[in-house]
Amino acid sequence: MAERSPRLKDVAELANVSLSAASRILRGDDGRFGEETCRRVREASQKLGWRRNLLVSGMQTGKTSTIGVMIPPYDSFWVSVLTGIHAKCAEADYLPITVWLGDLDHMPLFDAPEEEGLRLINRMLDRRVEGFILWPPFGMAYSHHFPELRDHTVPVVMIDHHTDEPISDTVATNEEHATRLVARHLIDLRHKRIGFVSSPEAPSKTWAVERQNHFARAIESLSGGRLVVARVGPEGTDELVVVKKLLSGPDRPTAVFAATDHEAASVYRAAAELGLRVPNDLSVVGFADLDFASSMSPALTTVRQRPREIGARAATLLLERITKQASEGPYLDARVEADLVLRDSTAPAPDTLR
């Protein structure tokens, strides 16, 4: 019981070299050592099953090969982002520590006390994480601590979050291109009155604003048309009521683009309650291609983002900042493409059938 794991000293002794030689050789800094010596040391290490104590080397070199990831597994999009981060980190032999605050049930309307979040950040800094990847609401909530992190040369990458003045590297979907695909599709189907439904407003949802603006511009430039917007108000607003209002009246839109698949589901519900059939009376397009999108009925036409790629890019960016000490360059705004997936929720505008 309580078997001690082998020490570097043990390896050195077995290989008949000094501690420092063993240390250097096993770190790969073996340029100036005899081939034979290197072999002996490596064999001894293998044989004893020695593993570097990362706490020690981390303390001395600052390199813990660990990063902090504040992203909740909120839906399949974010789970895939996490998977991308994990995969990329594994390649680089880094370990991501993923933490989040609060309950999934209340996730989208996140506003945990800032204090708690700082406690989490500190818990990770105490373990000397070398950088952070943040979910928009966290990025938002803690952005005023970024300068402090930077002073400690702990870089930060945010996903899907932009501020007027850039304060970190960011990775996001190419909203301009993605929304243009949607606009083109709906216009090809001869829709003229097109609506946009977004989730409750929150300061962290800069992606929603961006999505709406780009979409509006695309509609305008492609058809000269104007968007009918239903931005669900501040938290607590009843989404269904707002959407039903948008879909009522003689000038109701014949097609609706939802900010995400979650809102698309609300649109389905509102349509059902109003007796509107999708897609015959109303075309619906979502965004994200979440796990449930293809099993909605009718199956949802939506923009398939590439969350794994987004996660991988974020990790890559962060690791570059960390390893190359490229902490100096200007902040980057990486964009990942997305594709339109045509399913059964879009059809030619009803007007054109009359």
Added chain:
Amino acid sequence: MAERSPRLKDVAELANVSLSAASRILRGDDGRFGEETCRRVREASQKLGWRRNLLVSGMQTGKTSTIGVMIPPYDSFWVSVLTGIHAKCAEADYLPITVWLGDLDHMPLFDAPEEEGLRLINRMLDRRVEGFILWPPFGMAYSHHFPELRDHTVPVVMIDHHTDEPISDTVATNEEHATRLVARHLIDLRHKRIGFVSSPEAPSKTWAVERQNHFARAIESLSGGRLVVARVGPEGTDELVVVKKLLSGPDRPTAVFAATDHEAASVYRAAAELGLRVPNDLSVVGFADLDFASSMSPALTTVRQRPREIGARAATLLLERITKQASEGPYLDARVEADLVLRDSTAPAPDTLR
């Protein structure tokens, strides 16, 4: 830039005490120090914003306040389990490091190369995690390494996994009670021919076997009836085909209990293809109450597990093993209750209406 964080030495100097005094007082080992001294030290620490370098103290004491969690955020059940673990760890000022292998798309049929899993375990051991919480397939895959972990006094808790000979503490749902609730419900509805559908067989799915056995026994003891079982064969078997076969023929069951909500969704699909209406022709009960269960149509009657509680219990158990060095006692098999949630997928047996 690159501001150095304060050292304990700085605190000691500011408070005018020795390094060792400062160290002890700030660890809470202040019994023998003057009140005034303690106050001075704590104030100095506060003022400088000193934080203990956990790498250093971890290296010396073995206490890193970190545990390893190998659980993928596979569905809302596991996400909630994770949330429970995180919450409990936060309370105890522990940090869980969550890692997993492979892609979510292929999660349920997990069989990643063992090597990769060991790499992950080692990455965590290199950072001196004090214990592990494992998802069944991982627990299964790496169980032969448990003795080694035990030798290093790294306790393990498994969720939803049992072996003939217990090899670790476990936390699971009280299957006996939960399945009895289902049996009672269906029998109250006068169902006589009751089926059970389980996911593809895999050695790690001891919970599925347990669920089936307990359910069969409950049916028998409550009604003297016999279960019609459709155990979906080994990986690769087409679930839909198997379920349709179960639901065909003159003696088809009038009610089906699915091993999880995922399988319940398959039963819905099979029923639709066979022209059977749920619940009029066929009652369906799921297990887990996953996020999509209430929005299935009809809304699924299912057993609501308590994943947050399961996660919290697992964390509590692990922390007890860690802190009390209770590594000696016999392995525990903690059971968490579950409740039947009645929705719209169950109705009286059709026979009784004739």
Added chain:
DNA sequence: CTGAAAGCGCTTACAG
């Protein structure tokens, strides 16, 4: 090509 020595930032007997 290799080793003895100092040091990383703490903790902990031990001595007063």
Added chain:
DNA sequence: CTGAAAGCGCTTACAG
């Protein structure tokens, strides 16, 4: 009640 000293398991100038 408090401090000087040794030590945790490594890394890294520095010296040969």
